[in-house]
Amino acid sequence: MRESHGLHLKTYLFIFFIAIFAPLGNTLLGKGMRSVGQVRDFSPAALVETLIRVINSGYIWLGIASLLAFFVAYMLVLTWADYSFVQPASSFSYAVVAILSYWLLGEVVTPLRWLGILVICIGVLIVGRTHPKTTEESARA
Amino acid sequence: MRESVLLFLIIVAGTGGELCVTRAMKAIGEVTDFRPMALLRFIAQAVRVGWMWLGVGLMALAFFSLLAMLSIENVSFVVPVTALHYVAGTIGAVLFLKERITPQRWIGVLVVCLGVTIVWLSRH
Numbered sequence: 001m002r003e004s005h006g007l008h009l010k011t012y013l014f015i016f017f018i019a020i021f022a023p024l025g026n027t028l029l030g031k032g033m034r035s036v037g038q039v040r041d042f043s044p045a046a047l048v049e050t051l052i053r054v055i056n057s058g059y060i061w062l063g064i065a066s067l068l069a070f071f072v073a074y075m076l077v078l079t080w081a082d083y084s085f086v087q088p089a090s091s092f093s094y095a096v097v098a099i100l101s102y103w104l105l106g107e108v109v110t111p112l113r114w115l116g117i118l119v120i121c122i123g124v125l126i127v128g129r130t131h132p133k134t135t136e137e138s139a140r141a
Numbered sequence: 142m143r144e145s146v147l148l149f150l151i152i153v154a155g156t157g158g159e160l161c162v163t164r165a166m167k168a169i170g171e172v173t174d175f176r177p178m179a180l181l182r183f184i185a186q187a188v189r190v191g192w193m194w195l196g197v198g199l200m201a202l203a204f205f206s207l208l209a210m211l212s213i214e215n216v217s218f219v220v221p222v223t224a225l226h227y228v229a230g231t232i233g234a235v236l237f238l239k240e241r242i243t244p245q246r247w248i249g250v251l252v253v254c255l256g257v258t259i260v261w262l263s264r265h
Contacts, residue, residue: 023220026220034212097220101216119252120252122252126246
């Protein structure tokens, strides 16, 4: 009983990490790219110049570190929890990214955009409620 | 137009990369031994599979396209519209990995499409 409670607590803790680190990583990448400036010129020389500015941005590295933390948390939680449980739970990251972009970047999130994000979360929840494996082996199991 | 091309690259290259890596992983087989030497052997095996290199290349293209898109559009717009990878992933899983998709999953994918359309309409 206590073991099951511990497993639940550990799972929710890692899902919390997933729902925080992925949006935080994307928000930091967004902040970094704002300091780099708009990519308008796609010629090789201009792209190399942009790449150098990207590499020199601290926010980009923080964003990549945050996305790596998300990836590790995601991989770890999948070693004991079902994919069909983790995947829909992580859909909340779409709502978290809107909150973070409002708080950290001062973006205006319109009611229509909130509605779209809510519909996406519902869609991901529906996808997540389906069986995660649909190949021959699972059908036999 | 530029935003649409970048979104296309994020979704198609990102999903294509994930599918290629999945194919490479399936070719190698399940990892059961997590000792450092066994993991090194696993990495050595992985880098010899062509699908892995193609997958990593496509994922890198998707990442740089995401950075370019983030330099143009708001984060609260870009991240939700990338949910289209559920759609591309489902279509790719049918065509590329021969998975069977249940009607409920197709409904979920359609709802994701509806949500992305609403977010797209909120652009300006």
